[in-house]
Amino acid sequence: MEIPYTVTARADTGLWNAKIGIWLFLASEVMLFGGLFSGYVFLRLGAASTPDYDWPTELLNVPMGFVNTLILIGSSVTVILSWSALKLREYNKFKIWMSITLLCAVAFLGIKTVEYTEKFTGYGIFLNDGAEIKGKYATEQEGFVTIVPKYPEKAEAAGFTPAPATLAVHEGSYVIPVENVVRWSNFQPSYNTFYSIYFTLTGLHALHVIGGVVVLGYFLFFGGPMWRTNPEHLANRVEVGGLFWHFVDLVWIFLFPILYLM
Amino acid sequence: MASSTTPAPSTDSHQEHAHDEHHEHELGFWQKYIFSTDHKVIGIQYGLTALGFLLVGFGLMILMRWQLAYPGEAIPFIGNLLKNVLGDQMIGANNEMTPDLYNSFGAMHGTIMVFLGVVPLAFGAFGNYVVPLQIGAPDMAFPKLNMASYWSYLVGGVILLMSFFVPGGAAKSGWTSYSPLASFADTALQNPGIEYHMIFNGQTMWLLGMVFLISSSLLGSVNFITTIIQLRAPGLTWMRLPFFCWAQLVTAFLLLLAFPPLEVAAIMQLMDRLAGTSFFLPTGLIVNGAQVAISGGGSPLLYQHLFWFLGHPEVYVLILPAVGIVAEVITNNTRKPLWGYKSMVFATIILGFLSFVVWAHHMYLTGMGTKVSAFFQTTTVIISIPSVILITSLIISLWGGSIRFNTQMLFATAFLPMFGIGGLTGLPLAFSAIDLYLHDTYYVIAHFHYVVAPGTIFGLFAGIYYWYPKMSGRKMSERLGKMHFWPSLVFMNGIFLPMFIHGMAGFHRRWYDGGASYELAQNLLWLNKVMTISAFCLAIAQIPFIINLFISWKLGRKATDNPWDATTMEWATPTPPPHGNFLKPVTVYRGPYEYSVPGETRDFSPQWEPDSK
Numbered sequence: 001m002e003i004p005y006t007v008t009a010r011a012d013t014g015l016w017n018a019k020i021g022i023w024l025f026l027a028s029e030v031m032l033f034g035g036l037f038s039g040y041v042f043l044r045l046g047a048a049s050t051p052d053y054d055w056p057t058e059l060l061n062v063p064m065g066f067v068n069t070l071i072l073i074g075s076s077v078t079v080i081l082s083w084s085a086l087k088l089r090e091y092n093k094f095k096i097w098m099s100i101t102l103l104c105a106v107a108f109l110g111i112k113t114v115e116y117t118e119k120f121t122g123y124g125i126f127l128n129d130g131a132e133i134k135g136k137y138a139t140e141q142e143g144f145v146t147i148v149p150k151y152p153e154k155a156e157a158a159g160f161t162p163a164p165a166t167l168a169v170h171e172g173s174y175v176i177p178v179e180n181v182v183r184w185s186n187f188q189p190s191y192n193t194f195y196s197i198y199f200t201l202t203g204l205h206a207l208h209v210i211g212g213v214v215v216l217g218y219f220l221f222f223g224g225p226m227w228r229t230n231p232e233h234l235a236n237r238v239e240v241g242g243l244f245w246h247f248v249d250l251v252w253i254f255l256f257p258i259l260y261l262m
Numbered sequence: 263m264a265s266s267t268t269p270a271p272s273t274d275s276h277q278e279h280a281h282d283e284h285h286e287h288e289l290g291f292w293q294k295y296i297f298s299t300d301h302k303v304i305g306i307q308y309g310l311t312a313l314g315f316l317l318v319g320f321g322l323m324i325l326m327r328w329q330l331a332y333p334g335e336a337i338p339f340i341g342n343l344l345k346n347v348l349g350d351q352m353i354g355a356n357n358e359m360t361p362d363l364y365n366s367f368g369a370m371h372g373t374i375m376v377f378l379g380v381v382p383l384a385f386g387a388f389g390n391y392v393v394p395l396q397i398g399a400p401d402m403a404f405p406k407l408n409m410a411s412y413w414s415y416l417v418g419g420v421i422l423l424m425s426f427f428v429p430g431g432a433a434k435s436g437w438t439s440y441s442p443l444a445s446f447a448d449t450a451l452q453n454p455g456i457e458y459h460m461i462f463n464g465q466t467m468w469l470l471g472m473v474f475l476i477s478s479s480l481l482g483s484v485n486f487i488t489t490i491i492q493l494r495a496p497g498l499t500w501m502r503l504p505f506f507c508w509a510q511l512v513t514a515f516l517l518l519l520a521f522p523p524l525e526v527a528a529i530m531q532l533m534d535r536l537a538g539t540s541f542f543l544p545t546g547l548i549v550n551g552a553q554v555a556i557s558g559g560g561s562p563l564l565y566q567h568l569f570w571f572l573g574h575p576e577v578y579v580l581i582l583p584a585v586g587i588v589a590e591v592i593t594n595n596t597r598k599p600l601w602g603y604k605s606m607v608f609a610t611i612i613l614g615f616l617s618f619v620v621w622a623h624h625m626y627l628t629g630m631g632t633k634v635s636a637f638f639q640t641t642t643v644i645i646s647i648p649s650v651i652l653i654t655s656l657i658i659s660l661w662g663g664s665i666r667f668n669t670q671m672l673f674a675t676a677f678l679p680m681f682g683i684g685g686l687t688g689l690p691l692a693f694s695a696i697d698l699y700l701h702d703t704y705y706v707i708a709h710f711h712y713v714v715a716p717g718t719i720f721g722l723f724a725g726i727y728y729w730y731p732k733m734s735g736r737k738m739s740e741r742l743g744k745m746h747f748w749p750s751l752v753f754m755n756g757i758f759l760p761m762f763i764h765g766m767a768g769f770h771r772r773w774y775d776g777g778a779s780y781e782l783a784q785n786l787l788w789l790n791k792v793m794t795i796s797a798f799c800l801a802i803a804q805i806p807f808i809i810n811l812f813i814s815w816k817l818g819r820k821a822t823d824n825p826w827d828a829t830t831m832e833w834a835t836p837t838p839p840p841h842g843n844f845l846k847p848v849t850v851y852r853g854p855y856e857y858s859v860p861g862e863t864r865d866f867s868p869q870w871e872p873d874s875k
Binding site: 001002003004005010013015016017018020021024025027028029031032034035036039042043046047050183188189190191192193196197199200204 | 401402403404405480483485488491492493518519520521522523526527529530533537538539540545555556557559560564567568841842
């Protein structure tokens with residue numbers, strides 16, 4: 001039994017099945033990220049209405065985000081070139097362009113990992129009087145929270161004193177008694193609302209990138225048999241995978257400004 | 263009775279052909295029945311699983327009804343068994359139901375009935391089995407995705423079932439799982455007495471199970487829409503599509519677009535529970551008398567918006583397939599065309615669109631503001647127009663018919679007033695001023711149960727009796743069918759009619775003792791017993807159905823290919839249809855409901871037969 005229109009288009013709709021399928025799937029994905037984006041708007045409006053409005057976009061690394069944007073846009077071009085190579089029946093060119101696409105994806109994830117590491121090694125301390133001190137290498141020992149603050153003058157103004165030599169801490173550390181601290185942690189999702197939505201959005205996006213790598217990698221490394229028996233089918237599959245890849249790219253094009261720039 | 267003459271001879275000779283053409287390689291048992299990609303097998307898998315879950319969900323409710331009518335009294339018959347299985351925390355010293363167990367059964371009753379019972383049966387089972395046949399397709403467009411959809415559903419269901427047996431029991435924050443209640447449910451913070459597992463606790467498992475169910479419905483809906491657009495047989499234009507397929511198409515779009523926001527809500531609540539974020543947790547939140555160490559700044563209202571953005575279209579996901587089934591059964595048994603086919607199609611499409619802009623009528627009490635309420639009030643009143651078009655067309659379709667009252671027709675006819683009561687009692691709730699009083703009372707419970715229990719579920723029963731001969735090759739017993747129908751009708755009303763009275767008297771839907779400790783409730787407490795006894799009797803009334811369902815598979819009267827003299831394409835296949843469905847390519851020559859065409863020799867003109875003239 002054969003399912004009709006898996007490779008050739010149906011005359012009256014002009015489409016083959018998977019192309020409708022992927023557009024429907026992407027519509028659902030739009031609703032998924034749309035829900036998250038509206039959550040972002042909702043939470044940010046809520047944050048903006050509070051007196052101590054804090055939306056710490058400045059902690060994100062804009063150059064890295066910008067490079068990542070360029071990488072993803074570039075990979076959107078190469079994935080089209082790999083598809084057109086298949087349509088022209090040039091398998092070697094397909095392999096080259098698809099490899100570049102995958103390298104772009106890996107580079108994107110690599111840069112993202114560096115950014116995440118930066119966040120996980122950065123710390124913030126919330127004090128009783130509402131002040132927030134940000135820096136690196138925070139620890140808690142012998143009744144003190146220690147940190148190497150980003151702006152030492154701010155830390156001193158908040159009542160921090162340079163760490164005594166008895167504490168094993170990094171150079172330039174300041175200390176404050178535990179009883180003056182409400183809570184402290186690294187910049188993990190629970191740190192504040194901004195990081196909650198930042199990690200959720202970029203994390204879900206990164207999962208989509210990984211999904212794209214798996215699918216496109218499958219076409220690259222295991223597409224050979226299908227190329228020999230039914231090259232048009234492989235081209236269709238790459239087109240569908242490419243549409244998904246464009247979507248992943250597009251989501252990032254929205255994420256970059258709302259998280260890094262606004 | 264109208265002259266229902268013998269079916270066309272050509273359809274009966276299929277059986278012999280079926281054997282001749284069965285030279286394809288035989289699949290093993292596992293591939294044929296368990297990991298099958300055949301839409302018919304998957305449909306039956308969905309159907310049996312969903313019926314099982316309906317039974318479980320019903321069972322939970324019967325235990326809750328016992329507690330409501332006889333608060334604090336020992337659970338009869340199975341009290342000891344439950345105590346052994348669920349533990350001391352859930353069943354009290356006197357074998358009575360604890361408040362925690364009551365809450366968890368309430369939450370799981372809703373979840374199981376909606377997400378594991380009715381939707382999989384209406385959409386997964388009937389949609390899978392019937393839609394490809396009705397459009398003349400060999401299978402779904404993506405058979406492997408179809409299998410993945412079923413297995414994802416099953417995994418989600420198993421996770422939810424297993425959650426009953428983890429420490430602390432299953433989720434207990436209502437089927438809506440509102441934050442912040444649900445954010446701290448089943449955590450040591452909320453209940454220090456129990457050792458909860460980080461992942462394997464009721465609420466977290468509920469969220470994980472939902473993620474699987476959402477994935478399942480995503481795969482299913484993509485598949486359905488593609489199938490209906492692409493695999494229609496030649497000649498099957500959009501206005502020749504059976505109404506059932508239209509209903510499933512719109513349902514698929516609702517599932518496709520409404521579920522992702524719930525997935526967002528589930529992800530965010532998971533983050534709140536596991537990563538310590540505050541998406542839904544406001545600043546200064548106090549749990550168990552102490553302020554929680556969270557960053558705060560989140561919004562409980564956001565959760566409700568995300569949830570009901572799914573929740574309201576979900577209502578139409580529950581009802582539309584049933585309306586589709588009822589339309590098929592009514593035309594077939596009145597031997598008349600469907601009255602207002604086109605208006606029904608357009609009403610369904612408009613209903614689908616409107617269902618996305620009414621969600622906040624579930625949230626009048628949240629303090630979201632009168633302007634927002636006024637908007638959703640307006641859209642809610644508008645959405646009643648297409649709903650009324652649907653039910654009016656169905657009622658007028660009965661007019662002047664010479665009706666065959668077989669079991670499926672009894673269920674389909676009973677659907678009309680039941681759905682009517684459910685729908686019309688919803689109108690007052692649309693207005694925020696009235697809803698302030700009725701919100702969270704038994705009135706609301708009665709309203710939506712009239713829509714989904716004697717409404718949708720009766721429609722689904724009609725579908726089972728109607729398509730069973732196609733699935734099994736044998737008819738279900740009419741005698742047992744009537745023994746199933748009449749008591750079900752009586753006791754369904756015995757359960758839900760008194761709830762209107764309770765609701766208007768101010769009975770709150772989440773009272774654990776059914777109102778026994780409330781002064782205002784005293785003179786209406788006796789109705790609790792009426793409802794509980796009706797629920798027990800309703801359970802007994804399902805026994806003939808269960809017997810019928812299994813016994814008829816082997817012992818029922820043999821059915822021909824078109825036992826009901828129907829016109830739609832599923833009856834053009836051999837009975838039961840082989841892998842690939844149609845023995846030769848089919849072409850469609852006419853609309854779906856050409857019954858009693860003047861001048862024809864028979865009172866039905868099937869879609870697949872060319873004009874005799």
